Amino acid sequence: MGTVTLIYGNEIQTMVQRLTVATGALASLHPDDTVVIKPNLLVSRREWVGVNTDPRVVEALVKVIKEKGVRRITIGDGSGMGYSATKAFQICGYTDLAQRYGLRLVDLERDRFVKQRVPIDGPFKTLEVAQTVLECNVFINVPLMKAHSAALITCSLKNLKGVMPREMKTAFHRVDLHRAIAQLASVLSPDLILVDGLQGNLSSESGHNPVAMETMLMGTNPVEVDSVVADMLGYAPRAIRHIAHSADAGLGTCDLGQITIRALNRPSRDERFVPPPHYTKRFPCSISAEGACCTCLGNLIFALERLHEKGLLSKEQHFFAGQKPSTSSNSKEMRFVIGQCAVKYENADVIVDNCPPTANTIYRRVASAIRRD
Ligand code: SF4
Incomplete structure (x- = not known):
């Protein structure tokens, strides 16, 4: 034991x-x-x-x-x-x-x-x-x-x-x-x-x-x-x-x-942490991020949190990141490719192709594309 x-x-x-x-x-x-x-x-x-x-x-x-x-x-x-x-x-x-x-x-x-x-x-x-x-x-x-x-x-x-x-x-x-x-x-x-x-x-x-x-x-x-x-x-x-x-x-x-x-002692406050919903269920948009490195996915999530706070996310948007993201056949959605590994999605509306992209870059590029749309 x-x-x-x-x-x-x-x-x-x-x-x-x-x-x-x-x-x-x-x-x-x-x-x-x-x-x-x-x-x-x-x-x-x-x-x-x-x-x-x-x-x-x-x-x-x-x-x-x-x-x-x-x-x-x-x-x-x-x-x-x-x-x-x-x-x-x-x-x-x-x-x-x-x-x-x-x-x-x-x-x-x-x-x-x-x-x-x-x-x-x-x-x-x-x-x-x-x-x-x-x-x-x-x-x-x-x-x-x-x-x-x-x-x-x-x-x-x-x-x-x-x-x-x-x-x-x-x-x-x-x-x-x-x-x-x-x-x-x-x-x-x-x-x-x-x-x-x-x-x-x-x-x-x-x-x-x-x-x-x-x-x-x-x-x-x-x-x-x-x-x-x-x-x-x-x-x-x-x-x-x-x-x-x-x-x-x-x-x-x-x-x-x-x-x-x-x-060895007692906590000053009796608090239990509650885990947030999985990132795929946390936002109204779709996310395919299989095989994404920690910094790529972490930065994307931080940017999505800010975009969500501004009311800019919707179910007609799909974010792709990582080394093997699952594909989507929904041609009506606005498609965002985040990170160099996922750039094979040539029909993306927005590509942020750094490795890894910073949260700030993701936020700025995505927000301006959504506002233009
Ligand atoms: S773009 Fe870079 S950080 Fe992102 S998944 Fe690919 S190798 Fe990892």
């Missing part, structure tokens, strides 16, 4: 210290250990709160690790399509953090990659993983808990995608994403997971709608940690298919009755 420990509040340093003491998680660290911390740095833009891991959480963790005398600490990640971890380090404050504590920063997309044989069934026989992560002896996964358009939620399991080369991250969206995530979890398991649940997002992985959640979680098994997070975000863990596949592959349990959930 696994244990997931959680704490509520906003006192970041105290929360991280209490979690590590209560779990004994870092008690065996040795000064000669090589530690890699992997946050979630999906975007490299100014509006990153609720999308990227808060550097204050990583700083609190670094302080605890430094108290053990550990000298070699690396922060590493690779960003989402259209973004750069190198820029995210700068914009979010990780560069400053690294200078103050003598840390190494690694943009994992620029790392060397090592092929790993996948021991469980799914779309891949091998996966490539950044050498920096494979060579460390303590790997700490520090994801943010938030919604995800294709996977419903993203936390410690999906955060692992950042250790792979860009082509492979994109390839995950062309196959069964949920099984592919389980396969990745079968080749790389963290020694510790610290979930940043201070401010997440309930509508998409890359949107601009941070929601105060005021919590942090700690555990060692990603299936169990993510199952608790799924429950907190309003989903049955088995409804999150990558959690279910990982559990079925024997990587951990998603049965909440089998997980000891230990809260």
Whole structure:
């Protein structure tokens, strides 16, 4: 039976210290250990709160690790399509953090990659993983808990995608994403997971709608940690298919009755988050976005939310995005192609062909076309 420990509040340093003491998680660290911390740095833009891991959480963790005398600490990640971890380090404050504590920063997309044989069934026989992560002896996964358009939620399991080369991250969206995530979890398991649940997002992985959640979680098994997070975000863990596949592959349990959930304090408000309707049911228009990368779909959803607020969406509109969007035979609808991958829809009325298009570009191009119509 696994244990997931959680704490509520906003006192970041105290929360991280209490979690590590209560779990004994870092008690065996040795000064000669090589530690890699992997946050979630999906975007490299100014509006990153609720999308990227808060550097204050990583700083609190670094302080605890430094108290053990550990000298070699690396922060590493690779960003989402259209973004750069190198820029995210700068914009979010990780560069400053690294200078103050003598840390190494690694943009994992620029790392060397090592092929790993996948021991469980799914779309891949091998996966490539950044050498920096494979060579460390303590790997700490520090994801943010938030919604995800294709996977419903993203936390410690999906955060692992950042250790792979860009082509492979994109390839995950062309196959069964949920099984592919389980396969990745079968080749790389963290020694510790610290979930940043201070401010997440309930509508998409890359949107601009941070929601105060005021919590942090700690555990060692990603299936169990993510199952608790799924429950907190309003989903049955088995409804999150990558959690279910990982559990079925024997990587951990998603049965909440089998997980000891230990809260170190009580929340200041008794609030349960309610998941929004699936993006295909959230707007009056039709959306075909199979195979879209996180940033493409997240940006489209954010733009659609703004278009919907302005009353510009209707059931006569169809949006296509991603690497394999389903087709439509309705010739009467206004057709919008979002992102370079979907440009094969030559009869589209509007094409926004960047990779990925920003939410602002999508909004402006679509709004002006609808107003002209
Ligand atoms: S256009 Fe969108 S779906 Fe295609 S590769 Fe770029 S980000 Fe991914």
